[in-house]
Amino acid sequence: MGEIVLNIENAGKSRAALQVLDGVSLNAATGQRIALLGHNGAGKSTLMKAVLGLTPLSAGRISVAGSAPGSAAARAATAYLPEAVAFHKSLTGREQLTLFARLADCPVAQVAGYLDRVGLSEAADRRIGTYSKGMRQRLGLAQVLLGRPKLALLDEPTSGLDPISRHELYAIIDEMAELGTAVLIASHTLTEVEARTDRIAILRAGRLVADDTLENLTLRAGLPTRLRIRANGDAAGRIVDATGGTRVNGMSVDLLCAPERKMTELRRLSAMGDVVADIEMHPPRLEDLYRHYSTGENH
Amino acid sequence: MIRRILAVAMIEATITRRNRWLLMATVIMVLFAVALTLAGSAPTGTLGVNMLTVSVASMTTLSVYLAPLLALMMAFDSIAGEAERGGLGLLLSYPVSRAEILLGKFVAHLSALAFAMIVGFGVAGGLAAVQGGVDAASLVALVRLILTSILLGAAFLALGYMLSALAGSATGAAGLSAGLWMVFVVLYDLGLLGAVVFDAGGWFTQTLFPWALAANPADAFRLWNVAASDGVAMATGLSGAASALPDWVAPTSLLLWPVLALLLARYFFERLEP
Numbered sequence: 001m002g003e004i005v006l007n008i009e010n011a012g013k014s015r016a017a018l019q020v021l022d023g024v025s026l027n028a029a030t031g032q033r034i035a036l037l038g039h040n041g042a043g044k045s046t047l048m049k050a051v052l053g054l055t056p057l058s059a060g061r062i063s064v065a066g067s068a069p070g071s072a073a074a075r076a077a078t079a080y081l082p083e084a085v086a087f088h089k090s091l092t093g094r095e096q097l098t099l100f101a102r103l104a105d106c107p108v109a110q111v112a113g114y115l116d117r118v119g120l121s122e123a124a125d126r127r128i129g130t131y132s133k134g135m136r137q138r139l140g141l142a143q144v145l146l147g148r149p150k151l152a153l154l155d156e157p158t159s160g161l162d163p164i165s166r167h168e169l170y171a172i173i174d175e176m177a178e179l180g181t182a183v184l185i186a187s188h189t190l191t192e193v194e195a196r197t198d199r200i201a202i203l204r205a206g207r208l209v210a211d212d213t214l215e216n217l218t219l220r221a222g223l224p225t226r227l228r229i230r231a232n233g234d235a236a237g238r239i240v241d242a243t244g245g246t247r248v249n250g251m252s253v254d255l256l257c258a259p260e261r262k263m264t265e266l267r268r269l270s271a272m273g274d275v276v277a278d279i280e281m282h283p284p285r286l287e288d289l290y291r292h293y294s295t296g297e298n299h
Numbered sequence: 300m301i302r303r304i305l306a307v308a309m310i311e312a313t314i315t316r317r318n319r320w321l322l323m324a325t326v327i328m329v330l331f332a333v334a335l336t337l338a339g340s341a342p343t344g345t346l347g348v349n350m351l352t353v354s355v356a357s358m359t360t361l362s363v364y365l366a367p368l369l370a371l372m373m374a375f376d377s378i379a380g381e382a383e384r385g386g387l388g389l390l391l392s393y394p395v396s397r398a399e400i401l402l403g404k405f406v407a408h409l410s411a412l413a414f415a416m417i418v419g420f421g422v423a424g425g426l427a428a429v430q431g432g433v434d435a436a437s438l439v440a441l442v443r444l445i446l447t448s449i450l451l452g453a454a455f456l457a458l459g460y461m462l463s464a465l466a467g468s469a470t471g472a473a474g475l476s477a478g479l480w481m482v483f484v485v486l487y488d489l490g491l492l493g494a495v496v497f498d499a500g501g502w503f504t505q506t507l508f509p510w511a512l513a514a515n516p517a518d519a520f521r522l523w524n525v526a527a528s529d530g531v532a533m534a535t536g537l538s539g540a541a542s543a544l545p546d547w548v549a550p551t552s553l554l555l556w557p558v559l560a561l562l563l564a565r566y567f568f569e570r571l572e573p
């Protein structure tokens with residue numbers, strides 16, 4: 001594993017009576033892509049703002065590339081895509097990006113290349129006021145690429161993007177990670193996160209309830225596999241009696257079973273003969289995993 | 300540091316040009332200045348001063364209202380609006396300090412304001428010159444009017460940033476700015492006037508009143524222009540208060556206000572959580 005770029009230790013933030021962040025510890029090493037999941041209001045954006053030094057913490061400490069959040073060194077090492085980017089309407093995309101390049105101390109000549117990279121070269125000299133939401137989001141992404149940051153904080157980067165653009169976005173994120181940027185992505189789109197990140201961190205009401213690879217989270221959750229059993233004729237009642245499942249529509253029965261009980265149940269069902277017409281297996285999806293960790297439900 | 304201030308200033312200057320602020324401010328200044336110069340050309344003979352002097356006197360009165368108004372209108376949205384749109388958080392994720400952002404905006408807005416003042420008052424001066432009512436003293440008064448108007452604008456720009464930083468929203472900042480303008484430009488004078496009338500020539504009127512007047516940047520602006528030019532003083536009738544003060548007071552007040560207000564703006568900007 002690479003060098004630790006972001007180190008969050010016991011971060012806490014209270015706002016009035018509300019504990020927005022509570023004892024959050026999280027590390028990110030170079031080249032890692034980490035998904036930050038959690039319900040609305042769980043504290044994802046607040047955590048990012050704390051890392052940027054925009055929001056002071058009430059407890060714990062954060063270091064970005066060895067410096068305090070908000071210090072010049074930390075800011076130079078960090079790129080940020082806010083959850084609702086709004087640039088100045090009367091500027092063109094190129095002018096806006098040129099300002100950021102100047103502030104990031106990145107050669108202004110590279111601006112055109114970055115605009116091209118996010119597919120905005122044609123719209124570069126039009127006013128941002130005329131951009132679509134997705135185009136603004138792309139401009140936001142272009143400024144993340146400036147100056148090869150060590151850490152990129154992306155707050156819901158795919159919001160407003162069409163499916164193709166989402167794909168391109170993740171390709172860009174992969175590219176950044178390959179070049180050594182640690183990328184933290186707050187998101188609600190689980191399917192993308194599932195395929196495109198190395199680690200998943202889940203916040204629940206300000207507490208970090210999970211921080212691991214998808215495989216380990218799946219193992220640890222021990223979520224049941226759902227068997228959907230279709231009955232022959234009106235035998236559904238008998239199956240319910242025999243297995244303790246729940247009847248879904250007149251014909252079928254749903255049965256939840258723990259990973260290690262799965263084969264036993266299948267044997268028992270096949271022993272019931274032609275009462276059973278069909279069995280579909282549904283292993284837990286990321287959505288179930290997410291529900292498990294983010295709500296604290298334990299089925 | 301200078302590089303980053305200039306980067307912000309360049310962008311703000313572009314915005315000021317694009318959203319026609321510059322054009323609007325300049326047109327307003329030209330219209331008012333020309334109207335006052337032409338209107339002032341009638342009674343010239345009776346006062347025994349030339350045309351430009353009269354015009355500078357009436358433009359001084361105009362500038363007391365207009366310079367703070369234009370400055371506040373330019374400034375009120377600049378921090379609160381950007382915080383609301385989410386752009387401020389992004390900007391602050393770059394290695395640029397809040398003081399640099401503030402100074403960058405200030406440089407751009409003040410340049411726009413200065414441009415409008417120079418063009419507006421310059422056109423009025425040219426008009427008076429064409430009509431033949433100009434001498435060296437009145438030209439000096441005109442230059443002084445332009446420079447002090449820019450200073451007055453600078454003070455209110457910075458006050459506008461301060462309100463913008465502490466208001467929490469652009470609409471809130473607009474309301475506070477309107478209130479600030481009323482207080483400094485209208486209510487303050489009314490209050491002092493009331494006190495003078497009530498005091499009936501006593502200690503307050505003799506000693507405190509001129510200083511209290513000079514403490515307000517808008518009045519300091521007036522006093523400076525009046526005290527420095529006999530002609531303007533005659534035409535505005537403010538010479539009493541002006542002569543009661545040492546010469547340095549009004550200029551010092553007007554020069555200190557932009558600095559003080561910028562420091563205040565910075566203080567509140569630092570405390571703002573975007």
Ligand SMILES: Nc1ncnc2c1ncn2[C@@H]1O[C@H](COP(=O)(O)OP(=O)(O)OP(=O)(O)O)[C@@H](O)[C@H]1O
Pocket residue numbers: 015018020038039040041042043044045046047083
């Ligand atoms: N400026 C603020 N003042 C007061 N409370 C705030 C502020 N910003 C956030 N909060 C509160 O902090 C909590 C966490 O908010 P945050 O924006 O971090 O959530 P989030 O996980 O990003 O949610 P979402 O998925 O909706 O973006 C919420 O309860 C919110 O109301």
Ligand SMILES: [Mg+2]
Pocket residue numbers: 044045046083155
């Ligand atoms: Mg959020």
